[in-house]
Amino acid sequence: MQNKSYLIFSHNNCFYGLETLSVKEVFLLPEITAIAEMPDPIIGIINLRGNVLPVIDFNLRLGYQQQEYSLTDNLVVINSESSTVGIIVNQVYEVKEIPTTEIKIITEIYSQESQENHKLNLVAGIAKLEEKLITLLSTKNLIRYTEKLADFSIHDWNNTDDLVKENYLEKPQHQEYSKLIFCPNATPQERTIFQERAKNLRETQSEDFSNLIPLAVIGLNEEYFAMNLAVVKEFTNINKVTPIPCTPKHIFGNINLRGEIVTLLDIRGVLNMQTQTTTTQKNQALIFDLDDLVAGIIVDEIxxxxxxxxxxxxxIPAMINHSQAHSEYLLGTAIYREKMMSIINFHKIITNKELIVEEEI
Structure with a gap:
């Protein structure tokens, strides 16, 4: 049986797949520089290590209205032939191998007349994966607006006169002024984070990512912590938590995640920190999948x-060893935003008998 590899992501509660070979990298959404006269799905550009990267709003590409962006949104960088582009999506999950026998090709679903529809050209097929229907996208058709920008660098763009730019790009039918302002309703704190991400992408040199460790950076009690991204299933906001009676204090409660009940844990106690008793508007959940255990941890912020x-x-510095009785759950420290960040041994925490996650909860 042959398999094809896809990067699975969600957008507006629907699941999509992109061929892994077309995906270059994934990172959290940075600030986007808006450029007038762009084709409608392209909301602007970012400076990715000195090169222009056009950014497409996936909502607009699907023909829907533009929506507010979130700090938890992702930018997926994909390429097709000579064109490279970033796509804004809600949440990236994982890479999955899908048997070709489970993929229904688009010609088997739609008539030839329907396939001529502009929106349907994005869809290459449909697959069923773990009870979910995944819409498989055509990378080439998804980014067909950006071929003309493929050879531009930031230096080229900044030194090109407006007339050349206008002739170089397709003329949009209309352009709303609001689209020239990135995330206009963002708070000052959120805008600072977007800007810091953009700065890091400008300054980071292209390097071999195979030797680097992917980490999710979270906040607990106003301190920075990081954990291996490999166990992270997704990030989500917390709308409502249902308490579970007669359970240890580290079991925070249950949340409904798209119809699936997920138990939230509070790992602060294991790290010798004050536990949390109520949620706030900023609280988020990090959903993990570790040794077939799917649960979540409540965090201040992702x-x-x-x-x-x-x-x-x-x-680990000596002062942490002295003041933190459970420093054995830390792998080390690193600098993040000019402050010390502790790297969590997440596997050791979750298998800790104090959490009793091996029992039914």
Missing amino acids: FDVIYLNPLDIKS
């Missing part, structure tokens, strides 16, 4: 996804 060089990880 800040970033980073790729860390192992050489940048330092041993």
Whole structure:
């Protein structure tokens, strides 16, 4: 049986797949620089290590209205032939191998007349994966607006006169002024994070990511922590938590995640920190999948996804060993936003008998 590899992501509660070979990298959404005269699905550009990366709003590409962006949105960088583009999506999940026998090709679903429809040209097929229907996308058709920008660098763009730019791009039918302002309703704190991400992408040199460690950066009690991204299933906002009677204090409660009941844990106690008793508007959940255990941990905030060089990880300072009785659950420290970030040994925490997650909860 042959398999095809796809990156699975969700957008507006629907699931989509892109061929893994077309995906270059994934990172959390940075600030986008809006450019007038862009084709409608393209909302602007970012400076990715000195090169222009056009950014497409997936909502607009599907023909829907533009929506507010979130700090938890992702930017998926994909390429097709000579064109590279970023696509804004809600949540990236994982790479999955899908048997070709489970893929229904678009010609088997729609008539030839329907396939001529502009929106349907995005769809290459449909697949069933773990009770979910995945819409498989055509990378080439998804980014067909951006071929003319493929050879531009930031320097080229900044030194090109307006007339050349206008002739170089397709003329949109209309352009709303609001689209020239990135995330106009963002709070000052959110805007600062968007801007820091954009700065990091400008300054980061292209390097071999195979030796780097992917980490999710979270906030607990106003401190930075990081954990291996490999166990992270998704990030989600917390709308309502249902308490579970007669359970240990580290079991925070249950949430309904698209019809699936997920138990939230509070790991602060294991890290010798004050536990949380109520949720706030900022609280988020990190859903993990570890040894077939799917659950979540409640966090103050999800800040970033980073790729860390192992050489940048330092041993735990003596003052932490002295003041933190459970420092054995930390792998080391690193600098994040000019502050110390502790790297969590998440597997050791979750298999800790104090959490009794091996029992039914």
